[in-house]
Amino acid sequence: MIYFDNSATTKPYPEVLDTFVKVAGQFFGNPSSIHHLGLQAEKLLSQAREQVASLLKVDPEEIIFTSGGTEGNNFVLKGVAQSYKNRGKHIITTSIEHPSVQNVCEQLKAEGYTITYLPVDKNGQIRLSDLQNALTNETILVSIMHVNNEVGAIQPIKEIGQLLAKFPKVFFHVDYVQGAAKVPLDFHSCFIDFATISSHKFHGLKGTGAIYKRKGIKINPLLAGGGQEADFRSGTENIAGIVAMAKALRLAMAESESKQNELFAIRDYLISELDKIEDVSINTPKIAAPHIVNFSVEGYKAEVLVHEIEKNQLYLSTTSACSSKIDEPSQTILAMGLGESRASSSLRISLSYSNTMEEAKKAVQIIQQAIENLKPVMRR
């Protein structure tokens, strides 16, 4: 069995599960309660906050725990839009964002906001000049993802941040869900105001995530209620999940330091070997994250290929998990200008630090075989 779908979700680290079970069982208090069980829970919560903050090199008060990446993105986009609409109603984003950014933008558009979707080049990157030209007096937010979840392209976040630093009234949000624990990002030197992470993408548990919100920025909460998380996110805290996330982030970042080169080597091997197969073209650009390889097998239906490949216990996906059910061409690949045919026949391999070169070798054979098997059926 080879699990190559780590951008959809990862297998939790065993240590993370142990932590979850221990905290859920033994420290079940509600952090808002003033008795000792509440205080214990509160202490664990603030320790987790400190740990996540220090790993991301920010202050504890800048971390807000959420239920995941989607909530985080919704919170920032809606929050900024609502809270600063008197300044302006213009938001800039890219044409390759995750649906949890794109669909919020569409909703805001329906509510009267103007959205600019920046195009990307064939490497999946936006051009700074396009961004610069898009900025107006009405612009309140720029939301640009770090690592793209479909092809792995990395945006020039630092240059974007430096450009936006000249526009102090424009907030800068980065969807860091795929980058976290894979590609380092310094929030301060990139002038980032908000960043989103999600625990289940780095071997933590589903249902937990966090937002970095630069100190002092005020925005409307997404959830109103008991006033938890400094009133930015109400609801009884998922303490066990949060503590587990802090641990997962620590372990994953440590792995990212020690195994980064290995991962790149596996990725590069996959790219060069897959590229040799007839009908295969690689969609992942040069500047990309170490864990994602996107390729198209033109003339083949991606979903059929996924199932054929699965017969040999290799698990990968069509595009992103969320949209992989819909029989639609990949937005990202279309935006990169690689054409309809490649966009509707693309497959994504996404790795984790526990994947090996042996698995990669086997995977190439399985993929090759699957293409071979389907050839008589699929070739038009």
Place this chain on the structure above:
Amino acid sequence: MNKFYADYAATSPIHPDVVEEMTEVMHRIYGNPSSIHAYGREARKIVDDARTVIAKSINANFNEIIFTSGGTESDNMALIGTAFANKDKGKHIITTAVEHHAVLHTCEFLEQNGFEVTYLPVDETGRVSVEDVKKALRDDTILVSIMFANNEVGTIQPITEIGQLLKDHQAYFHTDAVQAYGLLPIDVKEMNIDLLSVSAHKINGPKGIGFLYEKAGVRLQPYSFGGEQERKRRAGTENVPAIAGFKKAVEIIMADRQKKYDFYVQLREKFIEGLNEEAINFKVNGSENYCLPHIVNISFPGTEVEAFLVNLDLEGVSASSGSACTAGSLEPSHVLSAMFGAESDELFNSIRFSFGLGTTMEDVEEIAKITAKVVKRLTN
């Protein structure tokens, strides 16, 4: 020293079988339910099975259950979602003065956004009158949100009667059943309920998961945007292990619901009897006839709530002043204020004891003794 947890209404310990179920799922079934391969399908099955069990527990249909991150999110989604989706029919909302902050603060948000909210008063037992609901109803009322039972004093609202009243009115009927679920029988069809909120951590399930029942056909604007999960109502990768744990908790609590209810009635009687035997001055806040048996809110004249809680905690009893969320800040309770008036003594001398899984007859006898000891200490 023996320790007694008497704050089950704030949060409850997770059931060992629930942890076991979750651990199993976390280890084995870590796929993303949206993925089309076997891992995804296995995860999807977990979510579907849970939805089936949970729907059945309130006599709803499979498609009427939306998983959320907890009670707060369910309340926010129900209120904001129906308000914005139905504003063409009117902008008037009815609720009560004793709702949880997840409802009240959401109503304040809606007021800021052009909606008009009527906050119904309650009597000295914490109950709203059906007559008042009837009088407040207008042609442009689009939503009535009245909690099933109160979290601070346990008072049960006349839900069946209100449901009956609203049957022929355009207004949707939402009820926050976070405290009532698992103890009181709930049949959404018979009771004419359109929307209902539940949170798992109040029924020995994990924190960070809950559901919103949304009757088929209700017009509800999605709360978060992104992937197509939860029939597009609630985007975000499903929290599969927590959903599995939630299902288990529901199965356990529903298996002998009536027996547990009867036992809590006995606990309650025993507790009050124990206090009576100690010849201290006290008064039970709430309703004698319409109350959740596991919540006992008591006013102790001559005491002061903060010192009381600290003393109880030192003696090993974890209780609270009201809802856990307000407890953190120890603000005077809006519930007691609505029952007795803003200046009344009850606001400053009331303690909430709440019982649950594992509480024994001996425990409540002991808690009564300790409580009496503290009362005597504080009033001498």
